[in-house]
Amino acid sequence: MTQSFTYRGMPHEIVFGDGSSTAVGDHVDKLGCRRALVLTTPQQVEDGTDLARNLGDRSAGVFSEAAMHTPVDVTERAVERVAVTGADCLVALGGGSTTGLGKAIAYRTDLPQIVIPTTYAGSEVTPILGQTEHGKKTTLTDQKVVPEVVIYDPSLTLGLPVAMSVTSALNAMAHAAEGLYAQNRNPIVSIYAVEGLKAMQSALPAIVETPGDPEARGKALYGAWLCGMVLGAVGMALHHKICHTLGGSFDTPHADTHAIMLPHTIGYNAAAVPELLAPVGEIFGGTPGAALYDFALRVGAPSALKDLGLSEADLDRAADLAVQNAYWNPRPIERDPIRALLQDAWEGRRPE
Ligand code: NAD
Known part of the structure; x- marks a missing residue:
């Protein structure tokens, strides 16, 4: 229906x-x-x-x-x-x-x-x-x-440094990925999300190889527009909330935090809404969390929160903060699994 x-x-x-x-x-x-x-x-x-x-x-x-x-x-x-x-x-x-x-x-x-x-x-x-x-x-x-x-x-x-291009693009992809399961999602915005993810999947490795490649730059900017449209149109959930918590309370850099957290948050939610996140698996090849992790690694993104100056001792407080103020998410936000997710992201472990 x-x-x-x-x-x-x-x-x-x-x-x-x-x-x-x-x-x-x-x-x-x-x-x-x-x-x-x-x-x-x-x-x-x-x-x-x-x-x-x-x-x-x-x-x-x-x-x-x-x-x-x-x-x-x-x-x-x-x-x-x-x-x-x-x-x-x-x-x-x-x-x-x-x-x-x-x-x-x-x-x-x-x-x-x-x-x-x-x-x-x-x-x-x-x-x-x-x-x-x-x-x-x-x-x-x-x-x-x-x-x-x-x-x-x-x-x-063309001159956007490669490292910034990568983290910024993963930040954009996070808008699209969360848009796919937004409570107020709609078919048009889901098309933007899929098209935006496809554009980034194709553009980013080419930019890493040849940063001044005009075609890849054009495709990435096109993808950024579509991913931004998703953020502007539908609600975000766990991923954005956790990144907001980490940036706001521990001062971790915005785009790097998104880049590291994305495979973990999407992996967490894929367990609850596999059909809605199926396009992520199809575009990046594998189960959504693992496929995003492999892609991020391939384009040289940072992969561990411990490299952003966050100490292991901070993770308990981060988990407490992340579960405060209930908000909608396709999978219930429970402290123990969220604490485990943060541990994985801190260590840079590949999600399943
Ligand atoms: P940024 O705008 O902070 O830019 C980082 C640095 O890169 C700056 O010094 C900038 O001058 C430089 N820079 C930008 N483009 C460059 C280029 N082509 N070549 C060389 N240097 C360049 O980083 P950002 O990741 O684009 O933005 C992050 C901020 O945007 C955060 O504060 C975040 O909260 C906010 N944001 C808001 C929304 C929203 O919808 N309100 C959405 C996404 C991000």
Whole structure:
């Protein structure tokens, strides 16, 4: 019998193609805007400056303080810069951190956003905004933060370091894998998930071999879009919760944590919903957890939590935190199996 579902489309425009970011000024015009504030991290300020030059008199300058986990004090400085420069739209160039800054400004000012993603995080197509203040991360979901235009230009990702490409892609794959068993899943989003996983499965080994391979880069960015669409459309479960716990309480790096945990969390849930996770097994070849583990190893991803500075003694507290605040998951969240899962992930053991 066909599953009942609801589906909500996103009101944004997606532009995909090599060199497409050079037309950013046209998109500013199409939005009816006149002056765009360019956002970057300090590491990408040169690219941001080039982009501002390309915008010419449509540029309101570059704000280059974007940082991991969207600190509120940075956002407040950026909002001040918007006021001082009279910017009437934002162009975020970078990964999830820069996109997060754009969303945080839009949340406070309602300014339209153009995002040019240079990693595979996928934040540019979600209504989710995580922010940090006084060392505490909070997450909100609001359609107001969805960027109006996303320009995927694979040529800007040719230099994304291989290690970051790998962890960022595994982070994206986690959105797709969890989307397959989401309680509010629907057939369209499941198609995005499968297509996104297939794109990553084919692109990532090619990127590891030839980081500047334009075709593989294009495919990975296409996969990142689809995986991001899954994250934006349906609920996430155990995997995202555990990664959030580890990142929030033990400060483990975001993308590395996702990369290490993915085979274990998917392996845990595959026991409960084998039919929903069957596409993962088919795409990566094997049982879902083991197949993802083998793939991650093949592309050189980190495989053990102990390498992220987490001590074995932390695992008890991590397990306690992970089972607090009940949330929906296809398999019950029970402390002993979760503690065992964390031990496996800490040691880097291959799931079954
Ligand atoms: P990031 O944006 O923090 O980027 C990491 C570093 O890589 C930065 O210094 C950045 O400038 C640099 N970089 C980015 N692209 C590059 C390129 N092509 N070449 C060279 N350097 C490049 O990392 P990320 O993994 O993209 O994003 C992580 C953040 O995004 C986390 O805070 C996470 O919570 C958030 N996120 C949010 C959502 C959402 O829907 N709200 C989704 C996914 C991730």
